[in-house]
Amino acid sequence: MLLDGKPVNSCQVLAGSVDGADVKTVKGIDAEWIVQALADAGGVQCGFCTPGFVISIYYLLKTMPDADEESIKKALDGNLCRCTGYVKILEGVRIAMERMKKNV
Numbered sequence: 069m070l071l072d073g074k075p076v077n078s079c080q081v082l083a084g085s086v087d088g089a090d091v092k093t094v095k096g097i098d099a100e101w102i103v104q105a106l107a108d109a110g111g112v113q114c115g116f117c118t119p120g121f122v123i124s125i126y127y128l129l130k131t132m133p134d135a136d137e138e139s140i141k142k143a144l145d146g147n148l149c150r151c152t153g154y155v156k157i158l159e160g161v162r163i164a165m166e167r168m169k170k171n172v
Contacts, residue, residue: 069093075127077120077146094119099126105167106160113151120147125161129168 069078070092128143
């Protein structure tokens with residue numbers, strides 16, 4: 069989730085500690101284009117990890133639209149996927165980056 073505009077692992081945040089904070093989940097951001105890019109790359113299978121990846125990718129692309137490969141990997145660090153591995157997810161990020169640049 070995004071907590072006061074920054075990505076955090078929601079499972080490690082006590083609900084009471086966010087009183088008064090700006091909390092957004094994947095449902096509260098415009099991220100369908102990221103989900104589509106991940107799906108087009110084959111980076112979505114069971115869907116369990118997808119919301120965390122989407123939040124991380126959304127934050128990355130909003131703050132570093134020209135992120136290099138190392139920055140992408142660092143931004144996704146901490147998101148775990150047991151189905152796809154990470155190659156297709158990284159490809160999905162690159163697709164999302166390209167599409168974002170075309171729509172600006």
